[in-house]
Amino acid sequence: xxxxxxxxxxxxxESETMVIQDLRxxxxxxxxxxxxxxSGVGKTSFAKLLANYRSRPExxxxxxxxxTILYTYNLERLPAWSSTGRHLDRVCPxxxxxxxxxxxxxxxxxxxxxxxxxxxxxGQQNRMNxxxxxxxxxxxxxxxxxLANVDEKLRQTILLAVKELFSHKMFLYISxxxxxxxxxxxxxxxxxxxxxxxxxxxxxxxDDTSIPVLEKPSLDRVMLEVMNAF
Amino acid sequence: xxxxxxxxxxxxxAVFLGIxxxxxxxxxxxxxxxxxxxxxxxxxxxxxxxxxxxVMDTLSVAILGQGISIFLAFFVGILxxxxxxxxxxxxxxxxxIQAYPIVALAPIIFILLGDGFLSRLLIxxxxxxxxxxxxxxxxMAAPVExxxxxxxxxxxxxxxxxxxIRAFENLSKLTTxxxxxxxxxxxxxxxxxxxxxNAGIGYSIRIALYQSNLAAILTALFMIGIVISVxxxxxxxxxxxxxxxxxxxxxxxxx
Numbered sequence: 284x285x286x287x288x289x290x291x292x293x294x295x296x297e298s299e300t301m302v303i304q305d306l307r308x309x310x311x312x313x314x315x316x317x318x319x320x321x322s323g324v325g326k327t328s329f330a331k332l333l334a335n336y337r338s339r340p341e342x343x344x345x346x347x348x349x350x351t352i353l354y355t356y357n358l359e360r361l362p363a364w365s366s367t368g369r370h371l372d373r374v375c376p377x378x379x380x381x382x383x384x385x386x387x388x389x390x391x392x393x394x395x396x397x398x399x400x401x402x403x404x405x406g407q408q409n410r411m412n413x414x415x416x417x418x419x420x421x422x423x424x425x426x427x428x429x430l431a432n433v434d435e436k437l438r439q440t441i442l443l444a445v446k447e448l449f450s451h452k453m454f455l456y457i458s459x460x461x462x463x464x465x466x467x468x469x470x471x472x473x474x475x476x477x478x479x480x481x482x483x484x485x486x487x488x489x490d491d492t493s494i495p496v497l498e499k500p501s502l503d504r505v506m507l508e509v510m511n512a513f
Numbered sequence: 514x515x516x517x518x519x520x521x522x523x524x525x526x527a528v529f530l531g532i533x534x535x536x537x538x539x540x541x542x543x544x545x546x547x548x549x550x551x552x553x554x555x556x557x558x559x560x561x562x563x564x565x566x567x568v569m570d571t572l573s574v575a576i577l578g579q580g581i582s583i584f585l586a587f588f589v590g591i592l593x594x595x596x597x598x599x600x601x602x603x604x605x606x607x608x609x610i611q612a613y614p615i616v617a618l619a620p621i622i623f624i625l626l627g628d629g630f631l632s633r634l635l636i637x638x639x640x641x642x643x644x645x646x647x648x649x650x651x652x653m654a655a656p657v658e659x660x661x662x663x664x665x666x667x668x669x670x671x672x673x674x675x676x677x678i679r680a681f682e683n684l685s686k687l688t689t690x691x692x693x694x695x696x697x698x699x700x701x702x703x704x705x706x707x708x709x710x711n712a713g714i715g716y717s718i719r720i721a722l723y724q725s726n727l728a729a730i731l732t733a734l735f736m737i738g739i740v741i742s743v744x745x746x747x748x749x750x751x752x753x754x755x756x757x758x759x760x761x762x763x764x765x766x767x768x
Contacts, residue, residue: 364681
């Protein structure tokens, strides 16, 4: 699995301001990779371009070993006409019923599967939305703030479980949580404002697979490297 | 909702009647121009049963016309929701036609179809069809991206699902427009009956008008008001029940 970008430029129509300028990077192998940077730096724009790059052949994005790319973001909603559990049933392939049950358990949503989406808290809504994406066929799943409004402990549990259950898939995790990105992600693409003339770069994260061992000096080094990158 | 509609109408009607009686008293008008309260009450006692039947006749045509226009508005609205040339053409045509006063076409309908049930039904349906169509087109042509994204990305989106999502997300708007169009349908039917029908409350008002019988007209107006208030109240209550059961409003919004 390889995701490569060789000089991506992007500006919204009728705007002269570049959102992304000369973006170059490569990410190899399955696992959790991240896109990090301050607000307004173009993380979501990049994610949307990547999700639809096949319909825009002019984009300098290349992939190998990556078929289906899905993009999910934290403001998505499920329809209101039936319970979230029934929605999950409808979009879950028959051979993934056990995975569905396991995910509901890990994401701690068992007690609310009978409730409608609008009755859930924001954190529960984001978790429920993420489950339905994890049940689909994908090779690369872009998670744009998909675990926003979820408490830190549960977020760590979810990240580790997803890394374990989907170790053969590639994830691109967009988050503003520096410590989380530094701890759990493999390659961290740090985006910078095009106006600062500083190239975006890849920083290697800790790629932790368990919670208990925390190598503080190493984590501090990664976090400092990320912060210095923009 | 239902009772609120009725007592709101009663208040408005009482104020209107009060103003008429003040004008009568202030200008010392005869009972022939503006009847006194005893004459109005006496007329109401004599004619209310007949007028009630007439209003129900008119209402039944209005409901049928409204039903037809709702069906047609959804049918055309669903066809016209796409940003294709056909969808754009349907939307532009609907916007242009609705700017024309449809009631002005009523004489043509009577010439072609005669003064029977069909003419009343057609005019009722036409008058409430275009405002309904514009609302349905507006709802159906606006994507609900935060819900539709998943179904599009995973290849699950079908036109039925798209329509269902957009309708449910705009349940509040649609139920309000449908309840509101009841008045339009009733107005359309009454106008049709004024012009050339042979039944209904509009026809009875026309006869009262030829006799300069304001007491009868006031009684008819009271009957129309009460019946349409009840009908609209029922529609609004049904709409509220639908929204409570299926609506997507966040319950946190209640806080």
